[in-house]
Amino acid sequence: MGKNDLQGTMDLLVLKTLSQVGHLHGYGIVLHIQRASEDLLHVEEGSLYPALHRMEQNGWIKSEWALTETNRKAKFYRLSPAGKKHLADAENSFNQLVRGIRSLMQYA
Amino acid sequence: MSLFARMKTLFGRSALSKEIEDELNSHIEMRIADSVAAGLDPDVARRDALLRFGNPTSIRERTAAIDTVLLVETVAADCRFSIRQLRRSFGFTTAAILALALGVGASLAVFMCVDAVLIKPLPYVHPNRLVDVTESSSLLLRDLTSYPNYLDWKRLNSAFISLSAWTPTSYTAKTALATAQVSGTRVSDDFFRTLGVSPQLGRDFYQGEDSPEATPSVLLSADAWREWFAGRGDAIGSQIILSDKAYTVIGVLPEDFYFAPRGLAQFWTPVGSLNKADRRRNYHNWFCVALLREKTPIDSARANLTAIAASLSKLYPDSNAGKTVRVVSLADATFGSVTSIVTFLFGFVLLLLFIAGANVTSLIIVKSRGRSQEIAIRGALGASRARLLIQFVTEGVLLAGAGVSSGLVLAILAVRSMKAFIPEETLFEMPYLRGVHLSFHALTFALVVFLCLVAVFSAAPMARLRSSRLQADLSVGTRTIRDPGWRRLISALVVLELAMAVVLLVNAGLLGKSLYRLLRVPLGFSPQNLSTLTILSPTKTYGTPVLQAALEKSITETIKQLPGVIGVGVGHLPVSDNRPETLIRVLDAPFHGEHNEVGYRVTSPDFFRTIDATLLKGRFFSESDDSNKPPIAIINMALAEKYFTGQNPIGKRIGNADLSVVREIVGVVANVREGSLDEDIWPALYVPFNQAPVTGYSLIVRSSRTDKTLLPLLVAAIHRLDADISTYDLVSMNEEIDRSESSYLHRSAAWFMSSLALLAMILSLIGLYGLVTYSVSQRTWEISIRMALGAQRKAIFELFLKEFIWLITIGLALGVACSLAISMSMRSLLFGITASDPSTILVVAAVVTMATLTATLVPATRAAFMNPVEALRGE
Numbered sequence: 001m002g003k004n005d006l007q008g009t010m011d012l013l014v015l016k017t018l019s020q021v022g023h024l025h026g027y028g029i030v031l032h033i034q035r036a037s038e039d040l041l042h043v044e045e046g047s048l049y050p051a052l053h054r055m056e057q058n059g060w061i062k063s064e065w066a067l068t069e070t071n072r073k074a075k076f077y078r079l080s081p082a083g084k085k086h087l088a089d090a091e092n093s094f095n096q097l098v099r100g101i102r103s104l105m106q107y108a
Numbered sequence: 109m110s111l112f113a114r115m116k117t118l119f120g121r122s123a124l125s126k127e128i129e130d131e132l133n134s135h136i137e138m139r140i141a142d143s144v145a146a147g148l149d150p151d152v153a154r155r156d157a158l159l160r161f162g163n164p165t166s167i168r169e170r171t172a173a174i175d176t177v178l179l180v181e182t183v184a185a186d187c188r189f190s191i192r193q194l195r196r197s198f199g200f201t202t203a204a205i206l207a208l209a210l211g212v213g214a215s216l217a218v219f220m221c222v223d224a225v226l227i228k229p230l231p232y233v234h235p236n237r238l239v240d241v242t243e244s245s246s247l248l249l250r251d252l253t254s255y256p257n258y259l260d261w262k263r264l265n266s267a268f269i270s271l272s273a274w275t276p277t278s279y280t281a282k283t284a285l286a287t288a289q290v291s292g293t294r295v296s297d298d299f300f301r302t303l304g305v306s307p308q309l310g311r312d313f314y315q316g317e318d319s320p321e322a323t324p325s326v327l328l329s330a331d332a333w334r335e336w337f338a339g340r341g342d343a344i345g346s347q348i349i350l351s352d353k354a355y356t357v358i359g360v361l362p363e364d365f366y367f368a369p370r371g372l373a374q375f376w377t378p379v380g381s382l383n384k385a386d387r388r389r390n391y392h393n394w395f396c397v398a399l400l401r402e403k404t405p406i407d408s409a410r411a412n413l414t415a416i417a418a419s420l421s422k423l424y425p426d427s428n429a430g431k432t433v434r435v436v437s438l439a440d441a442t443f444g445s446v447t448s449i450v451t452f453l454f455g456f457v458l459l460l461l462f463i464a465g466a467n468v469t470s471l472i473i474v475k476s477r478g479r480s481q482e483i484a485i486r487g488a489l490g491a492s493r494a495r496l497l498i499q500f501v502t503e504g505v506l507l508a509g510a511g512v513s514s515g516l517v518l519a520i521l522a523v524r525s526m527k528a529f530i531p532e533e534t535l536f537e538m539p540y541l542r543g544v545h546l547s548f549h550a551l552t553f554a555l556v557v558f559l560c561l562v563a564v565f566s567a568a569p570m571a572r573l574r575s576s577r578l579q580a581d582l583s584v585g586t587r588t589i590r591d592p593g594w595r596r597l598i599s600a601l602v603v604l605e606l607a608m609a610v611v612l613l614v615n616a617g618l619l620g621k622s623l624y625r626l627l628r629v630p631l632g633f634s635p636q637n638l639s640t641l642t643i644l645s646p647t648k649t650y651g652t653p654v655l656q657a658a659l660e661k662s663i664t665e666t667i668k669q670l671p672g673v674i675g676v677g678v679g680h681l682p683v684s685d686n687r688p689e690t691l692i693r694v695l696d697a698p699f700h701g702e703h704n705e706v707g708y709r710v711t712s713p714d715f716f717r718t719i720d721a722t723l724l725k726g727r728f729f730s731e732s733d734d735s736n737k738p739p740i741a742i743i744n745m746a747l748a749e750k751y752f753t754g755q756n757p758i759g760k761r762i763g764n765a766d767l768s769v770v771r772e773i774v775g776v777v778a779n780v781r782e783g784s785l786d787e788d789i790w791p792a793l794y795v796p797f798n799q800a801p802v803t804g805y806s807l808i809v810r811s812s813r814t815d816k817t818l819l820p821l822l823v824a825a826i827h828r829l830d831a832d833i834s835t836y837d838l839v840s841m842n843e844e845i846d847r848s849e850s851s852y853l854h855r856s857a858a859w860f861m862s863s864l865a866l867l868a869m870i871l872s873l874i875g876l877y878g879l880v881t882y883s884v885s886q887r888t889w890e891i892s893i894r895m896a897l898g899a900q901r902k903a904i905f906e907l908f909l910k911e912f913i914w915l916i917t918i919g920l921a922l923g924v925a926c927s928l929a930i931s932m933s934m935r936s937l938l939f940g941i942t943a944s945d946p947s948t949i950l951v952v953a954a955v956v957t958m959a960t961l962t963a964t965l966v967p968a969t970r971a972a973f974m975n976p977v978e979a980l981r982g983e
Contacts, residue, residue, distance in 0.1 A: 026131065027138040045160050049132065070141065074134045075127075 010051050011060075012094055013043065015087040018061060018079045025074035026052060052077060060086050136161065186502040193503060200475060201507070203874060204468040208511025210867050211464025212557055213518030215457040219553045220523055222454050224544040225443050231364060233304025234399060239406060240369065240441035241271065241396040241413065244434035245703070252392035255382060257420060257428070261396070264416045267409035268398040272299040273379070275394045276370055279350035280644060280834045289644060289836040290332075292350070292375035293367075299376075300327075302399045303367070309333075310344040310359025313378050320381035326355040332374035333360045350375060352648060368442040368540060369395065389427035390691065390703075390765070397438060410435040430703065443540070449857055452934055456615065456864055459608045463868050465561060466605050467875040468507070469568050470598045474882045476569035497570055504565030512558040520546060595883070602879050603919040605872035609865070610923025610956055611930060616858070616865035617948040618931055618938055623858040625940030626851060632780035633682055633719035637811050638841035639818045640681055643826060644804040645833045653735065656801035659830075660712065666825050667809060672818065674810045677715030678797055680707070681806040681837075682780055683845050691765040692793060694751050706747060707782060707792035710802050715794075716742075716777060718810050726758045726775030734798035741771040745779045747791035762793065771795065784850040786939045808841075857937060869959065877963040880912060884971040892976035901972040908968035916960045923956075924949055 017032045018024060024032065029052075030043045055061050060083030066076045079087070136157045143153035194201040229235040241261070243251045253261075255273065262271045274295040281290045297313040306312055307327060317325060326348065328336070337343035337357075347354050355377060367373075385391040400409055410433075417433040440447070476483075483496060523544055530541060643663075650656050660678055667676045690708035693699055713729040715721075724745065733740060741762060748757045763770040771793075779789045797805075811818050819838045826833055845851060884891075891904055931943040941948070 025134070025138075027135045045135070049128070049135075053128075068138070070138075072134060072137060072141075073130075074138070075131045 009094075010043070010047065011055060012087070012090045013041065014048075014051060014055065015060065015079065015083055015090065018077060019084065019087055023076045023078040025068065025076050027074070029077070055083070058086075059083075132161070183498075183502070186499055187506065189499070190503040190506050194506065197475065200471055204471060204507055205510045205514060207464040207467050207871055207874070208508070208561070209514035209518055210871075211457075211461040212512050212515025212554070213522060214864060214867070215454075215461040215557070216515055216519035216550060216554055217522040217526070218450070218454050218457045220519065220544045220546065220550050221450050221541075223547050223549045224540050225446055225450050227549060228540070228543060228547075230439060230442065231366065235439065236437070237400040237402070238303065238438035239268075239398050239400060239409065239435050240438050241398050242434050243392060243417075244432050245430050251431075253394045253396055254389045254392050254427070255379075255386045255394055256389045257417075257431075258394055258396055260420055261413060261416055261433075265409075265412055267401060267404050267412040269401055270298045270302045271396055271398040272296045272302040273394045273396050274299055274370065276373065277377075278644075278836075279375060280352070280646065281348070281350055289834045290350070290375060291371075291373045292377060293370050293373040294377055294379050297378050299397070300361075302397055304399075305362065305365055307359030308362045309341065310357070312359065318378035318380065322378065322380075324353060324355045324380060325358045325378065326350070327359045327361055327376040328357060329361050329365070329374045329376070330363045335374075350377075352646065366540075369397075369438075389424055406435060406437060448936060449853065452937065453857070453860060455930075456612055456861065459612060460864055460868050460871075461557070463605045463608050463871045463875075465564060466601045467871050467878075468511075468561075469564055470601045470875055471878055472507075472565055473568050473598055474878060497566065500569050501562065501566040504562045507565055508558050508561035511561065512554055516546075516554055519550075598879055598882075599915055602872070602875050603915055603922065605868075605875045606916065606919025606956070606960065607923035607926060609868040609872040610920060610952060611927040612861070612865035612868040613952045613956065614924070614927035614949055615931055615934065616861035617952055618934070618941065618943065618945060619854070619858040619861045621941050621945065621948055622937070622939040623851075623854045626785050626854050629781065629785050629940070630779075631682070631845075632778050633721050635682075635841040635845055637813070638719065639809045639811065639822065640806055640837070640839055640841055640844065641819065641822055641835055642681070642804065642806045642837040643833055643835050645830070647803055649830065649832065650803055653801045656803060657734070657798050660797055660801065660805075662829060663807070663826060664712065664714070666829060667807070667822060670818070670821055670825060672811045672813045674812055675714055675718035676712075676810075677718035677808045678710070678712035678805050679715035679719075679794070679808065680709040680711070680782060680792075681808070681844070682719065682782055682841070683785065683848055685783055690793070692751075693763045693765065693767060695761040695763055695767075695770060697751070704751070707790050709782075709792055709794045710797050710800050710805060711742070711794045712797045715808065718808055719780070720810075721780050722778040724776045724778055725756070726773070728775060729794075729796045731798075733796040737799070739769055739771040739799055740774045740796065742775040742777055742794040743773055744777055744789070744792040744794075746789045747793065748776050750791050784848050785845070786850045786854070806837075854937075854939065869956070873959055873963045876912070876915075876960055877967065879915075880908065880964050880967040883911075884908065884967050887971075888974070891971055891974070895976040905968055905972040908971060909964065912960075912964045912968075916957065916964070919960075920953055920956055924953065 013033050014029055017029050017036070020036075021028070021032060026048055030045060030048060033041050033043050052061070052063075056063055056077070060080060061077045062080050063075050063077050065073060068074050136154075139157040139160070140150065140153045143156060144150055148156070230238070232238060241253070243253045243257065245251060252275075253273070258271075258273045265271060272295060274293050277292045277294050278289050279292050281288055295313075295318070297315055297318040300306065300312050308330070310327075313325065313327070316322060328343070333339055333343060336348070337346075343357050344359065346357050348357060349355075355375075361376065386393060398409075400406065413433045413435055417428070417431060421428040421431060523546075527541070527544065645656070645659055650659050664676045664678065667673055690706060692704045692706050694704070711729065713731050713733070716723065716728050726742070729740075729742065743757060743762075751757075751762075752760060757773045757776055760773050761770050762773060777794070780792075781789065782792060783790065807822070809818065809822060819840070823835050823838065826835055839847075894904065895901075927949070928944055931938075935943050
């Protein structure tokens with residue numbers, strides 16, 4: 001519990017974003033999470049890049065420099081096969097966690 | 109893949125840094141562009157974007173820190189930073205490393221000795237089950253044993269697997285060049301089996317080989333094997349002539365074999381035939397070593413032997429009354445006094461090591477106080493506590509590493525020079541000193557010291573950091589925050605250092621004074637320009653008392669003719685050994701079978717005049733006191749005091765044990781120091797050479813020139829008379845005194861302690877000086893304001909002095925109290941003074957007070973004379 005789970009949540013958010021959008025730069029990931037969560041989740045920009053870097057070191061995502069639609073150079077990330085597998089695991093355990101917490105909250 | 113990526117990032121650190129920076133920048137630019145598009149002012153948008161990010165440097169650091177392999181680079185960077193730090197405060201670093209090197213070097217060197225003497229077992233199969241067994245009486249704790257008693261012990265005991273006897277001897281051996289005296293040991297046939305030593309070549313003695321009927325055989329030491337047979341294998345079975353008797357070489361002892369109680373011996377022979385004296389129960393000439401049965405405690409062996417000795421006393425009251433037995437472990441018998449000396453020295457070097465460590469620690473604390481601003485800035489820039497701890501540990505490792513490794517080098521050099529300075533004879537008597545080296549134990553000791561130092565050195569600034577709030581440090585800067593807790597800790601360290609330095613100084617003073625007393629102990633003769641040598645004439649040529657007396661006369665006459673010779677005497681060599689040798693009975697006095705043991709000294713007429721002894725009563729011997737006259741004797745003061753209390757001994761008569769010879773006392777001489785310098789004077793009986801000639805004796809020659817050059821001339825002169833006379837122990841009297849074990853031990857202990865104490869004093873003065881200087885520098889502001897408000901220089905001066913005089917007083921008092929306790933237990937190493945010798949303590953107190961006051965006054969004066977305006981502006 002604690003720190004690791006929060007970190008795991010950040011990983012889950014980023015990986016899910018990449019699986020939904022395909023490939024995206026850091027700023028785009030921040031915006032996507034904010035938009036898709038209906039403005040409920042704000043990713044701490046200071047924590048995003050260390051997380052991205054760590055996931056890249058773990059081989060879950062791959063990166064390349066490319067041009068954005070506004071012709072700006074940015075580093076784009078995409079999911080790797082290992083990342084896909086990890087995402088499935090993470091989603092699974094996240095759903096279990098949510099189910100568990102919900103049951104606990106509704107316990108009469 | 110990921111490992112490769114990490115390796116790649118390790119090498120391309122700057123490229124990685126650049127890439128992260130680019131990525132972050134592009135993020136910020138996109139955020140700004142969006143905000144501007146939403147209608148924000150570009151400047152506000154930029155500030156907003158940066159604010160969302162926090163500190164970009166910190167993010168970059170954190171992003172890069174993900175690479176675990178980068179730890180290596182961090183360590184390298186930390187080392188570089190630490191080295192820069194240490195180099196910047198060069199004075200501190202040099203002082204710290206020097207202090208550590210000295211402390212570690214001294215303690216490691218002594219530890220190596222401790223390892224050789226106390227930890228390493230003796231080189232035998234069951235070193236812990238070997239015991240030294242001797243006769244004992246109220247007069248002589250460790251007497252020798254008579255051979256008949258040994259045989260009875262051996263037969264009756266139930267405690268030992270084997271009990272072996274040995275006695276030192278020497279043989280006359282002829283080589284192509286000269287007739288020389290060689291050292292040997294006569295042993296019972298099971299001696300080497302008791303020790304568990306087997307020859308590297310040939311065989312051990314067989315059972316019964318020590319009987320008089322067996323063919324004489326000899327085991328060679330490895331040295332003798334090389335010297336006499338050039339290490340050839342065909343030595344086994346060959347014959348050698350020792351003292352005109354043929355011996356068959358049956359084996360060679362192992363290279364590393366030593367038997368410290370005997371010292372150097374080249375030829376090991378079985379007991380063989382016993383002379384008349386050896387068959388007597390009151391002729392104590394043998395040592396015993398025994399192997400305890402398994403699981404037999406030494407106490408029960410002692411009880412067993414004591415019971416046997418008691419029954420022997422009843423059986424043979426003439427010889428054995430009052431005689432008991434002493435059983436101690438062979439290790440104790442071997443190391444004896446060395447053990448206590450080494451233990452004390454080790455305790456003292458640990459004190460020194462503590463002082464060095466405390467000193468460096470307080471310097472580090474002082475320095476970390478000065479660095480608090482730097483640390484606060486690093487903290488503000490995102491360095492975590494863990495990061496700072498790593499930095500401190502790195503500095504600690506570097507400092508302790510440099511200190512311990514230079515200490516290691518110092519220790520190796522010290523041990524090497526110690527081995528070079530120890531005289532050969534001492535090495536033979538203490539062969540385990542050869543084993544002093546950088547052993548595994550010693551390396552472990554060095555490692556433990558290193559780890560302790562690192563722990564203390566990194567914990568001290570970290571604890572200091574924990575106690576201070578970083579922001580406060582940053583905002584106030586160097587302007588003083590009073591930090592009384594830490595000042596108190598450093599003060600406590602300085603007090604402890606001072607106290608320990610006092611302990612070392614007092615003990616060094618006591619040992620030094622003991623040495624002084626020892627070397628000025630009244631000798632009863634004057635040792636200047638005296639040359640001595642011992643000779644042994646062959647019994648074959650000089651078999652009768654008349655021939656022996658004639659030889660002595662012609663030797664004396666020949667030597668007198670040599671240029672520069674003033675006088676020649678024959679007698680007992682002073683400062684060598686004062687073992688009692690004979691039993692006397694005083695006639696016309698009540699006698700109840702007491703053992704009146706006295707030294708028996710065969711003395712030529714010129715002996716006393718040659719050594720310059722003082723005649724108290726009566727007369728010296730003259731040439732006319734020969735076998736035609738009634739037997740006479742001269743006694744020393746100790747004998748006169750013991751057996752003729754309050755009487756005039758001249759004209760009184762002394763007989764030997766069975767009164768077969770009765771001598772009339774003709775003179776009393778002042779005590780001549782016959783044994784070692786720290787022993788009591790034993791009663792001595794001097795008899796004229798002409799009335800009791802012997803074949804072996806010492807010649808003492810007084811000359812007008814430096815004694816060393818005379819020795820070869822003496823040998824040549826004697827060999828001109830008869831080449832078969834063997835000569836040995838050529839030495840000048842001053843040399844004999846210098847190298848005697850007691851003066852050697854006292855001298856080395858005194859020198860060692862003095863250097864330790866000096867080091868300790870210097871280190872604790874450095875510590876005190878550092879503390880005062882620090883205190884002054886921390887309070888510059890306060891002092892300036894006081895002065896600006898009108899405080900006199902004198903008041904400032906007194907402010908500091910008062911504070912530190914307290915520290916000095918406490919340190920001194922604590923030190924004196926501790927040293928009183930410690931030197932009490934060191935009494936056995938002292939000579940001629942008490943452990944609480946007041947003058948030594950007073951001198952030490954005076955020296956310490958002077959030195960510490962000087963160390964305080966210099967910085968305090970600097971404080972009193974500083975310019976307050978400049979000081980305030982400087983802040």
